[in-house]
Amino acid sequence: MIIPRTFFPTSYPAPRPPIPGWKLGFRRKRRGATAQVTCAPVKWQFNWQPRLRWLGAVLALLAGGYGLYATTHRLLEPERLPLRHVNLQGEIRNLSQAELQQLVQPYLGQNFLALDIGALQAILAANPWIEQVSVHRQWPDRLKVYFQERTAFGQWGQDEMSNEMVDVNGVRFRPAAILQPGPWPRLAGPDGHETALIHSYREADVLLKQAGLQLTQLTQDERRAWRIVTANGLEIRLGRDHFLERLQRFVNIYPHLLADLSGKIAAVDLRYTHGFAVRWVSPAAGSSATMATTTPAAGTVAARPKGAKAG
Numbered sequence: 001m002i003i004p005r006t007f008f009p010t011s012y013p014a015p016r017p018p019i020p021g022w023k024l025g026f027r028r029k030r031r032g033a034t035a036q037v038t039c040a041p042v043k044w045q046f047n048w049q050p051r052l053r054w055l056g057a058v059l060a061l062l063a064g065g066y067g068l069y070a071t072t073h074r075l076l077e078p079e080r081l082p083l084r085h086v087n088l089q090g091e092i093r094n095l096s097q098a099e100l101q102q103l104v105q106p107y108l109g110q111n112f113l114a115l116d117i118g119a120l121q122a123i124l125a126a127n128p129w130i131e132q133v134s135v136h137r138q139w140p141d142r143l144k145v146y147f148q149e150r151t152a153f154g155q156w157g158q159d160e161m162s163n164e165m166v167d168v169n170g171v172r173f174r175p176a177a178i179l180q181p182g183p184w185p186r187l188a189g190p191d192g193h194e195t196a197l198i199h200s201y202r203e204a205d206v207l208l209k210q211a212g213l214q215l216t217q218l219t220q221d222e223r224r225a226w227r228i229v230t231a232n233g234l235e236i237r238l239g240r241d242h243f244l245e246r247l248q249r250f251v252n253i254y255p256h257l258l259a260d261l262s263g264k265i266a267a268v269d270l271r272y273t274h275g276f277a278v279r280w281v282s283p284a285a286g287s288s289a290t291m292a293t294t295t296p297a298a299g300t301v302a303a304r305p306k307g308a309k310a311g
Contacts, residue, residue, distance in 0.1 A: 081112040083141055090147040094129050094179045103127075104145070112141055120145075128173040152178075153198055154185035158219065170195035189220035200243065204228060207247050211254045232262055239271035246270040 086104045088097070103123055107115060117135040124133045124147060131150040138144055150173065156166045166172050166187060172194060178184075187197045197218060205215045208230065217229035226243050228236040238246045250270055258265060258278070269277040 081140060082109050083107060083112050083115055083143060084109075085142040087138075087142065087144045088147070089144065091149055093149055094152070094175065094177070095127070095149055096179070099127075100124075100145075104143075107143070112137065112139075115143075117143070128175045131167070152180070152184070154187055154201075156187055156194070158186075158188045160186075166194050166198070168198070170198060183216065185215065186217045187219075188217075190222065190224075193220065200226075203244060204247055207244070207251050211251045212259070213254070234262060234265060235267035237267065237269045237271060250276070 086108065088100050104120065107120055117137065121133055121135045124130055124145065129150050131148045133145065133147040136144045151168045152165050153168045154166060156164045156172050164172055164174050185201060187201060189197045197220060201215065201218045204218060208215050213234070214231040215228060216231050219227040221227070224240045226238040226240070228238065230236070236250060250268060258268070264281050265278055266281045267279040269279070
């Protein structure tokens with residue numbers, strides 16, 4: 001008789017850990033007397049310390065703020081800290097000391113801290129002669145006003161009755177009065193060409209002084225044509241192109257050919273390639289218009305017909 005061999009596994013799965021108090025699905029029974037636990041009643045205690053600290057900080061801030069407000073309110077009262085002195089610093093040429101004092105007079109006596117220095121600065125800057133201005137407080141009762149007066153270059157426009165002027169930076173302005181003695185040079189030209197006209201005036205003035213002439217008026221019309229007037233009333237027309245070259249040609253010929261007749265010449269027209277035209281003051285002095293040509297090398301003059309083409 002063969003007895004079947006029983007298979008015994010060599011490894012078994014790990015048993016689950018027992019659940020405390022439980023065994024085979026039944027609750028473990030306690031043995032002995034059951035202890036009774038009595039819970040003491042909970043006493044609620046409110047911690048006031050953090051809240052008291054916050055309350056103290058808030059009260060301190062309120063007290064400090066009120067003190068600051070009360071102090072500021074008292075300092076800003078009109079009768080406290082009045083402004084007593086205004087120092088004006090700057091070069092005065094066309095401004096008057098009395099005019100400036102009249103502008104700052106209404107601010108004297110006002111509260112030093114409540115004074116609106118921006119309004120005072122705007123009033124001073126509105127004066128056409130003032131180019132830059134700044135106002136600063138100086139404790140306890142003084143204002144310092146620094147200003148720079150505008151440097152005028154000359155009058156602007158062909159209307160001699162106009163009071164419009166232009167400064168050295170090409171800015172046009174209309175002053176109420178001019179205290180500097182004249183005469184002032186007069187410029188006229190298209191809007192936006194102020195700086196270019198000032199530059200051309202200075203160049204032309206240097207050239208004309210070589211011929212013993214003084215430039216008084218420089219004009220550029222809408223066609224960009226140049227016109228010059230000297231102190232002796234001589235008018236020079238240069239056209240649109242070759243401004244300095246044509247003026248230099250006039251300077252070369254003027255002392256030799258035209259200086260002795262300057263009192264009889266009304267205008268010289270240089271709008272020609274190698275020549276010029278002369279318009280006399282009176283027909284009795286000769287023909288009303290004379291054409292002449294010059295050779296660039298020798299500077300000689302020859303008769304030229306009136307119908308010659310201008311350059």
